Amino acid sequence: MSELLARLMARLSQEDKLLIAFSGGADSALLASAAHRALGDRAVAVTAVSASLPASERVAARTFAREQNIPHVEVCTDELDNPDYVANTGNRCFHCKTALFDALIPLATMMGARMALGTNLDDLGDHRPGQSAAVARGAIFPMVDAELTKFDVRSISRELGLATADKPAAACLSSRIAYGDNVTPELLARIERAEESLRQFGFREFRVRAHADGTLARVEIVDTELTSAFERRGDILTALRSAGFVFGSLDLGGLRSGGMNALLSLTPVSR
Known part of the structure; x- marks a missing residue:
């Protein structure tokens, strides 16, 4: 066992029971897997x-949990019923995490478990208002306590042979919508449809960002795939229009985590 993994396991072993907020991404997958190794069935992953x-991420989360023999449950959250979430200000993630913990607290109370998130040290420097909601509800951050970075997460995941070790980051679909534009099920479905088309084209790391109330789709794609994307710009534009966008663009800046956060200092995010 590497020193990094040993630190994480030692931290998790201090807990009696845990509910892990599990999206299926690299961070939460490692936390769920390590917690299962440390606590057995006293660690439950919740999506x-x-x-x-x-839908593809929901299937991936189910598959990972099944292959790792991790107890796994799904809960429905109602953030889209919250006008503050729909308004999509810079604090949207706070309302999302609040809805998540509102759904988890009854289960945590029944189990006598604490709630844990897969936040790592690198996440602390980003704009993540959801973390304050997590702290307010008593959630813990075992990978921060173990002083693990994103690089460490992927290194440990490879050590454990996890399929998520090199999985590209996949934030929620709402993060694709420009701040100030309403989050609606219809627009989320259009973004998902557009991204699925790009995935079928063979692209691996990208985001379809929606602007101007869903009129414009701005595609951020990793630098190594940008040339290929330009060569297939006609196919991409057709896919974007089929998903309901009027205009489509390729961002010359490439893929950037939290790409929409640049708007927070430029434009008002409330109406």
Whole structure:
């Protein structure tokens, strides 16, 4: 066992029971797997299901949990019923995490478990208002406590042979919508449809960002795939229009995590 993994296991072993917020991404997958190794069936992975979760990610989360023999449940969250979430200000993630913990608390109370998130040290420097909601509800961050970075997460995941070790980051679909534009099930479905088309074209790391109330789709794609994307710009534009967008563009800046956060300092995010 590497020193990094040993630190994480030692931290998790301090807990009696845990509910892990499990999206199926690299961070939460490692946390769920390590917690299962440390606590057995006293660690349960929980996936929040709503219109902001792509169907492909829901399937991937189920598959990972089944292959790792991790107890796994799904809960439906109602963030889209919250006008503050729909308004999509810079605090949207706070309302999302609040809805998640509202759904988890009854289960956590029944189990006598604490709630854990797969936040790592690198996440602390980003704009993540959901973390304050997590802290307010008493959630813990074992990978922060173990002083693990994103690089460490992927290194440990490879050590454990996890299929998610090199999985591209996949934030919720709502993060694709420009701040100030309403989050709606219809727009989320259009973004999901557009991204699925790009995935079928063979692209691996990208985001379809929606602007101008869903009129414009701005495609961020990793630098190594940008040339190929330009060569297939006609196919991409057809896919974007089929998903309901009027205009389509390729962002010359490439893929950037939290790409919409640049708007927070430029434009008002409330109406």
